[in-house]
Structure formats: structure tokens, C-alpha cells
Amino acid sequence: MPKPLLHVDQLNIGFDTDRGPIRPVRDVSVSIFPGQTVALVGESGCGKSVTAMSILRLIPSPPGKVLGGRVDFDGRDLLTLSEKEMRSVRGGQIAMIFQEPMTSLNPVYTIGDQIAEAVTLHQHVNKRQGFEIAEQSLRDVGIADAGRRLREYPHQMSGGMRQRVMIAMALSCRPKLLIADEPTTALDVTIQAQILELMRTLRAELGTSIILITHDLGVVAELADEVMVMYAGQVVERCEARRLFAEPQHPYTIGLLGSIPRLHLEQERLAAIEGVVPDAAAFPEGCRFHPRCPFAIEQCRRENPALREITPNHFAACLRAPL
Secondary structure (H helix, E strand, C coil): CCCCCEEEEEEEEEEEECEEEEEEEEEEEEEEEECCCCEEEECCCHHHHHHHHHHCCCCCCCCCEEEEEEEECCCEEHHHHHHHHHHEEEECEEEEECCCCCHHHHCCHHHHHHHHHHHHHHHCCHHHHHHHHHHHHHHHHHCCHHHHHCCHHHCCCCHHHHHHHHHHHHCCCCCEEEEEEECCCCCCHHHHEEEEHHHHHHHHHHHHEEEEECCCCHHHHHHHCCEEEEECCCCEEEEEEEHHHHHHCCCCHHHHHHHCCCCCCCCCCCCCHHHHHHHHCCCCCCCCHHHHHHCCCCHHHHHCCEEEEECCEEEEEECCCCC
């Protein structure tokens, strides 16, 4: 059996806040193999981005800290590396497309300077070659007149174009692992399709693994091999993508899939999951989803279930599964 490129084992992340310590990520485990795409899905505030940032050790400390777990990447535990060693990993071996491009790009440097700097640092090429690779990267993500755009500053571009610049920067170093946090949110559907095709090509030609963080279940169906559904800092369901859409086993997943519009059905209104994700400082006792769950029983209010295998390679954290 092939060895995973990334193995996250029982990761726990905490933050010290004015209201006391909170734990927004609890006991998260995932294995990603070369060339595999794993999607993290769930509502805002469920812990997806904190999990991804923790892999690259980008959680500010203080107030954040790793409370436990391992992050093994290509044979090394990233949590034990020095900051200097981590800088060689970030951008070169693991690249990240951040959710908000305007706060991720430096406003006082041109687009070309920022992409070329990453390329020259991690690919060990000279400055001229770095700019050539940067220009080709902009073309790859559908930016016209790439040579001129290299000389522009972030404020001279639209939000969607800045998002494509971030994607170009992440892909330019041909990383082993790409973490894509809502990579297509600000893009129209034609550019979105182009970016997804580019990510597929990178995966096929270079064996790049991808962690895809998204709310868009259409993108999940298009690109993901495996899906992890997160709720209130925990993984509540994990399985192959096709099986998740065909046979969801957690009430939260059922609710997410039920909210997708069906073009062949006439509906007065879309189905919705009542309530909101609970505050990390005040998670409910028992199963964290039980206040919103239509299947909850008394035991759900007392017991927080662990992930268990419902059917082969299909895991769910629900006392009543299979549903």
C-alpha cells in the first residue's frame, strides 16, 4: 500500500481568548496520498481553515497553540521543525491559496515581484527565469496580457483577478501539496472551470495532492476523491466523494446535500438546516449537532460520538447511523 504524503493524526488546536480557552479543532485526522484530492466541507466557523493553517504552522502564537497531535509530511513531523526549516516547506513543497487575496498580497510590490520572489527562492532559478515562470503562471490562470500585469500592483486589479494571481503564485512552484481555501469563490463560472481544469492537470502531470476547502458541493463533486465533513471543530463524516453524495450517513451531511437546488424538481423554498454553528466557547454537551438535528434522541444530548466505520471506508460520528 502506498505511503501517504501527508498524515494528520489527532490534531487539536486551542486559542486563549478573553472568554477563556477554546478548542476550535478537536481530534482531526486525515491521510492524503500523492495525486489525491481531499475536500473539507462545512459551514463557516467549523474549523476547516484553522485545520489547514495549522498544517503550515501559520496559526499566530499567541493566542493559538497546538494542544496535541502530529502532522507528518513526506516523512517529517512539521510540528517539530524549526521556523527556518518551515520556510523551506511553505510555498515550495506545500503551497496555499488563501481565501482573501487582498490581505495576502503585499500592496507595495508588483505582482511580478511577488510571484518571481517565490519562484526564485524555491526553484533556485535566476531573477529573469523567475519572471518568465511568473508570466507563464499568469497565462495558465487565464490572465490576458500577462507581461503588462506583472508590472501592476494588487490595487490595480479586480478581486477575481487578484484571486487568480494568488492561484498562479501557489501553482508556480509546482508544490507536492496544494491547500486551496475557497479557490474559486470570487471567480465567474468560466474562469472557475479553467482553474479546476488547471488543478486537475497539475494533479495528473505532477502527482500533486490537493486539500480543497470549499462550501461549493458542485466543486467537490467535480474534483474531490475523498470528502471530510466538519462541524463545530470535528470531522463528522469521511468517505469517497461518490459515496457521500449517494449514501450520506450523518444528519449534518444529509442537511447539506438537501439544501442543493434540484433543477428537475419544483420547490417553493430550499431545505435548510435550522440554527447556526455553535460558538467555539460554548459547544453543547453531547453531540455538538444535536440542537439542530431532526434525528436526535436523549442519548445524543449526553454522548459525543467518535468517528466509526459504518460501511467499509465510510466513517460517521453519529449514534444513529446508518440512517
